[in-house]
Amino acid sequence: MARITVWGVHMGAHVGDRPIEGGYVGIGLPAIGDLTKIAPDREAFKAALIVAYPDKKAGAIPVDAGSMFKFLHEIQAGDIVVYPSKADRMVNIGRFTGEAVYVEGDPDEYPTWQKVEWLKHVPRDEFSQAALNEIGSFLTMFRVRRYANEFLAKINLVAPVGITTPPEALTDQQDEIADDDTATVSAAIQAEASTSDFIVKRLMTDLTGHQFEEFIAHLLECMGYTARVTPKSGDGGVDVIAHMDPLGFQPPIVKVQCKRTTGQTPRPDVDQLLGTLGDGEYGLFVNLGSFARGAVELERNRAKLRLINGEQFVELVFEHYAKLSPRYRALIPLKQIFVPDLQQD
Incomplete structure (x- = not known):
């Protein structure tokens, strides 16, 4: 052979x-x-x-x-x-x-x-x-x-x-x-990539779709929002509703669709979320993979729409990890290490 x-x-x-x-x-x-x-x-x-x-x-x-x-x-x-x-x-x-x-x-x-x-x-x-x-x-x-x-x-x-x-x-x-500098940069890149892979795999294997929605809602609360998961049926494509007003009466209101997938989300799925928006409402679509080109182009033309892909989602987890509940820190156990800041090189 x-x-x-x-x-x-x-x-x-x-x-x-x-x-x-x-x-x-x-x-x-x-x-x-x-x-x-x-x-x-x-x-x-x-x-x-x-x-x-x-x-x-x-x-x-x-x-x-x-x-x-x-x-x-x-x-x-x-x-x-x-x-x-x-x-x-x-x-x-x-x-x-x-x-x-x-x-x-x-x-x-x-x-x-x-x-x-x-x-x-x-x-x-x-x-x-x-x-x-x-x-x-x-x-x-x-x-x-x-x-x-x-x-x-x-x-x-x-x-x-x-x-x-x-x-x-x-x-x-x-x-x-x-040379030593190149090898050091390589180690930093590898560490970050391995951690991202670890987080995505844990969320994919240890959470159901509904539990992933609960995790998204909790992450939004760590970011300063009040958030709640919608009922499992009849949500019209909206999985989480978030708002800055504690009672949820005042705009802006963010309607969130969560997709626990590492594949590519097509534009029709994003269109469905947009169809649920009313006055003072914004759409947020979160997945662990990527979005089709048509969906990305749609985001560029719609001020009320934001797409969060897997890489961006992991960055949010890094940024707000210290605020996560013990339950979720146990799900994705991480510890801080110091690596070269590639942006400053």
């Missing part, structure tokens, strides 16, 4: 669903220009990187150059790609077509693309934490080795057993040794 090579690729959250819609993954470093024009040699990539980014730390040069080289010259048609999307907490799995292109002026600043045939999009909570940790690499481009079969199983493939690390991957491993 032929060896199946599985690659991992990272892109920023700002790209949204464009790589999925466009059938590609991209690599950045736009100041270099067209990477496809660089000689297929690692030293040539290092030299181009030093010229384009003279202030880049010395320890990052071989790492970034190695990523560029692998992206252009080691990926083969038929190789599998795992792309964890930061925007919607999905793990996207596809097959490289073998077509590399340069897109001048790419708005996301990922101008060099490898075209991909996407095969499946899987919520993060369907993978083990160990597998998620492996694809949480700080590298833009890396090989998925230890838990490759966990990702391949989602597309009905299995890698051969007993395959040793191929010779060409030895240089790949050398490139993945980062």
Whole structure:
């Protein structure tokens, strides 16, 4: 059986669903220009990187150059790609077509693309934490080795057993040794991602749909609202009602729909919530996954609508964790650690 090579690729959250819609993954470093024009040699990539980014730390040069080289010259048609999307907490799995292109002026600043045939999009909570940790690499481009079969199983493939690390991957491993600063940043990112995964998995596995609504109501109370869960039937799509007035007579009144799912919520579900709003009422839709593009566009055009996806929801839990009741702190036990503030670097 032929060896199946599985690659991992990272892109920023700002790209949204464009790589999925466009059938590609991209690599950045736009100041270099067209990477496809660089000689297929690692030293040539290092030299181009030093010229384009003279202030880049010395320890990052071989790492970034190695990523560029692998992206252009080691990926083969038929190789599998795992792309964890930061925007919607999905793990996207596809097959490289073998077509590399340069897109001048790419708005996301990922101008060099490898075209991909996407095969499946899987919520993060369907993978083990160990597998998620492996694809949480700080590298833009890396090989998925230890838990490759966990990702391949989602597309009905299995890698051969007993395959040793191929010779060409030895240089790949050398490139993945980062300087201390890069490794520290990687640890901080991994810690935050692992904690987010832990929170979402606990809420998915330990709460029923109605209990999730109760948790949302409690979180809103921690934020200063008075909130109550509506009856289980006949709620018209409204699960929680919140307001600043303790008696609930004065606007604004917030009608909340809660969806305990790590998948993508379509626009019609959001439309249903909007249909319940009257004068002085606002709509809040909360899920643990993401929202379809149509729903996001609807939010941009409706001042009375707010969508909270899984990443945003976890941030709210972090922010108000100290105010949660002992019951919910026991459900998602966390302790404070100090990590580098990436926004200040």
